[in-house]
Amino acid sequence: MPDVDEVLAEFEKHLRFERDLSPHTVRAYLSDLAALMAHRGGELGGLDIAVLRGWLAEQHAAGLSRATLARRTACVRTFTAFAHRRGWLADDPGLLLGSAKAARALPAVLDQEQAQAVLDAPQGSEPKELRDQAIMELLYATGVRVGELCALDVDDVDRDRHVVRVLGKGRKERSVPFGLPALRAVDRWCVHGRPRWIREGTGPALFLGARGGRIDAGTVRRIVHARLRQVDGAPDMGPHGLRHSAATHLLEGGADLRSVQEMLGHASLNTTQIYTHVSIERLRAAYRQAHPRA
Template identity: 35%
Template sequence: MEDEIRLFIEYLQIEKNSSSHTVINYQKDIGDFVVFMKQQGLDQFAAVSYVHVRHYLTILHEKKFARNSVARKISSLRSLYRFLLREDLVPQNPFQMTSLPRKTERLPKFFYQEEVEELFKVSDLHTPLGQRNQTLLEFLYGTGIRVSECCDLNVQDIDTTIETILVRGKGRKERYVPIGVYALEALDRYLKDGRQALMKSQTHNKLFVNYKGDPLTTRGVRKVLQKIIKSTSLTMKITPHMMRHTFATHLLNEGADLRAVQELLGHAQLSSTQVYTHVTKDRLQQLYRSYHPRA
């Protein structure tokens, strides 16, 4: 089975151009299923039947996996078998007839404008780390890029002349995203002062660095945001993705076109962007009072 898994991973990386994060998720889902197969005395993918699939789903249900997690596992294994079937390595796809459990729809968590302003007040702009933190906040909120995309930014990806950044998204797709004046101001301060101080003897081109001058990781970004919110009066948790949610929500609440927001976020499907079309109570009341004839 190891050779078949290796071929599938190469297919994801080369033909599908999948991101490293996607590949890791596939490997985990397949690895969990291989453990189940060994428990059932199965030593090859071709030996798996629909009965085995139903048994596996029962076990996932008994372990109380969330519906979204089960749906992802089925999708991963269905893709694996679709590939193996294409390569004539299995006689059938036992996951083909398995229906995906309906995903739990949850509204994305986001910050209100007043809460965002709180976040921007805490960084000490006279210190290198404070300058970096402020720039990081401005980029996450001002561009809506993913945390992985943010950590992947190089200094040369920033074009201050036309006020855009080159972002490498999922599937290595590239897109240009505009940046605003606040982000540009923070960036200029950080590049001229803070980043140089943090870099020390380092020579790489990554835009965001840690206190040692090494490239900032996604885990490092999460720690920075947690430290920032602890310095405010806010009580909620914060994640990099919440800043992305906030970016999209604020744009749509102010009347931005859904297709434009889709492009800014780098979503392949419009349905991924539509989750942000919820509106805040304040915005609902504002719309009602502005447009209803008897408001």
């Protein structure tokens, strides 16, 4: 029977190279498995459905969120199937484990007037200002994830067709349309800003940091938070908030759910449907505020 370090190392290889999961998910699953192994004293023997349910019950009693419990359940099911195939477990107890459902809170979104105020705020002509404006425009125009934005290369932007080629979760490629304001902002950055930050070894990255390297997600989050603080009444949110806002505004404007699903890169339509609930809740709020007999 392998020791804990070997188990974690082999499971990491499985997640990265066979399942092709994102680095963030791999780190989370390894942390979850390490917690389970610690609970078991490093022993795989005797790992059955009663043990798994007991461990998850302890996690619940300790106050872990439903989202964390749902992820740990998914991790356990992935691991026990993997361990059974490796011959480490005689059977797969994860098959008997129910799927925990994470609570789905409605995301905070900008209203359309707030989005316009954020994007139309006066900006300067320095490279940082040009880059930040292009990032804000492209995030809102396309609804791409922050990691997808950071991974964009210059050649991923098709200026003639007004689409950007995005490599999403599971290395699935999709083309996402964008409008003229985003195109103009990206062109201003590429012509007047990006060349001033290029260094030896910069590479093809579309968005750069001040030292010439590819921009990172933390920097993009700081940009979004800072820009939203400039607009009175705008909720404090990160890049994912702009993604939520883009999807909500598309549906409010009459886009069909399947098109929004494709644009966002959701594997399941159920994930996209949350934005219909956001639109309904906004309608209810407006009704309660405006109707005399609400």
